[in-house]
Amino acid sequence: MTHTTDGRRTAIVTGAARGIGAAVARRLAREGFAVGVVDLDEADCADTVEAVVGAGGSATAVAADVSDEAAVASAVARIAAELGPPTVLVNNAGIGPRAELVEMTTRQWDTVTGVNLRGPFLVTRAVCPHMIAAGWGRIVNMSSISAVGDAARVDYGSAKAGLIGFTKSLALQLGRHGITANAIAPGFVVSDMTRASARRLGRDFEEFRSSAARSIPVGRVGEPEDIAHTVSFLVSPDAGFVSGQVIYVAGGPVD
Numbered sequence: 001m002t003h004t005t006d007g008r009r010t011a012i013v014t015g016a017a018r019g020i021g022a023a024v025a026r027r028l029a030r031e032g033f034a035v036g037v038v039d040l041d042e043a044d045c046a047d048t049v050e051a052v053v054g055a056g057g058s059a060t061a062v063a064a065d066v067s068d069e070a071a072v073a074s075a076v077a078r079i080a081a082e083l084g085p086p087t088v089l090v091n092n093a094g095i096g097p098r099a100e101l102v103e104m105t106t107r108q109w110d111t112v113t114g115v116n117l118r119g120p121f122l123v124t125r126a127v128c129p130h131m132i133a134a135g136w137g138r139i140v141n142m143s144s145i146s147a148v149g150d151a152a153r154v155d156y157g158s159a160k161a162g163l164i165g166f167t168k169s170l171a172l173q174l175g176r177h178g179i180t181a182n183a184i185a186p187g188f189v190v191s192d193m194t195r196a197s198a199r200r201l202g203r204d205f206e207e208f209r210s211s212a213a214r215s216i217p218v219g220r221v222g223e224p225e226d227i228a229h230t231v232s233f234l235v236s237p238d239a240g241f242v243s244g245q246v247i248y249v250a251g252g253p254v255d
Contacts, residue, residue, distance in 0.1 A: 010084040011235070012036040012076065014066050014123060015093030017044040019191040020142065022051070023224035024090050024231050029057030031232060036079035036086060037061045038093070038123075058083060066093045066119030067111075076126040085130035088235045091120035091163075092142045096156040096193055098200060109155045116159035120166060128174070137179035138235040141167045142227075143246065145187050145254050160185075164246055171244030180243035182234050187250025188212045189222035217252030 011028045015021040017039035025035045029052040037045045037052070037059050045061035052059040060082045064075035079086060094116045099108055120141050131137025143160045144150075150157030163183060170181035188194060190209065198208035213220050230249050233239055248254045 009088070010034045010036065010079065010086040011088035011090065012038060012079055012086045012123070012127060013090045013092055014038045014064075014119070015142075016048050017041070018048070019193075020186070020189060020224045020227045021090070021092040022048045023228040024092060025059070026051045026055060027225070027228035027232050028088070028090075028235070029055040029059070031236075032057075033088060034058035034060075034083040036075070036083060038064050038066070038075055038079075040065060065115075066091075066123055067114035069122055072119075072122040072126050076123065080130060085134060086127050087131050087134050087136055088138045088140075089124060089127045089131075090140045090142070090231055090235075091123055093119055094142060094144075094156075094193075096144075096146070096153055098152045098197070099155070101154050104155065112153075112155040113159045113162075116156065117162045117166070120163060124170065128179075131174075131179050132177045135178045137174070137177070138239075139167075139170060139174075139179065139181040140231050140234050141181070141183045143167070143183040143185040145185050145248060145250050147185055147246075148254060167246070168244045175243055180234075180239065182239075182242060182244065183246045184227060184230050184234070185246055185248045185250070185254070186227055187222060187248070187252075187254070188216065189224060189227060191224065194221075216250070220251065222249065222251060 011033040013025045016025045016037040042061045042063040049059040062075040064071040143163045146157040147160040167183040198205040
């Protein structure tokens with residue numbers, strides 16, 4: 001599934017079939033990027049590709065498990081061939097099922113950390129040569145406020161904290177190549193993940209959302225577009241002196 005337009009800069013967004021990833025892909029398309037839309041199922045990416053094309057952009061949908069080394073290498077190679085060398089990467093793909101530590105299996109731990117931490121490593125490693133060749137690049141890693149601790153998801157919180165360390169190390173190593181690396185740590189954002197949390201707790205989502213909003217200083221929960229706005233700044237030329245930072249997009253300070 002490919003729609004191309006010549007002369008576009010190329011970005012890759014993982015986990016882009018829906019939610020935050022889809023909002024980021026749409027925003028980057030409006031700003032002139034061709035977008036590699038990566039998710040587990042290529043067919044699930046159809047709506048995002050259609051939205052990108054509708055915004056006058058170009059897109060390629062690619063199915064890949066970001067924790068699979070061979071799948072990642074193939075996906076990045078295909079996007080580079082069809083849209084051009086990627087110089088913007090948004091590592092957004094993530095999973096976060098809840099599990100008590102004493103009930104958590106090794107396989108569950110490996111799956112969650114595989115998608116949330118190994119995945120960004122694999123995709124970044126595959127994309128970096130294109131950025132280095134261009135002498136310019138922007139990497140945005142999607143962490144979470146869970147990085148400061150998550151009692152319900154120790155695997156997820158650990159992976160998201162690791163992603164912050166990964167981001168800062170990338171900034172130190174890659175800055176000399178004109179590449180910046182930053183992390184966004186969203187708070188409560190309307191998404192499949194927060195809807196799943198409400199279901200697990202047996203709560204109506206709108207009530208769950210309203211309850212969360214009451215604890216947020218700005219008085220509302222986040223929308224995927226709130227994260228896309230921040231990505232837009234971080235990948236822009238205006239953010240060239242911003243690197244190795246964690247931006248909490250949570251409607252208030254995070255301890």
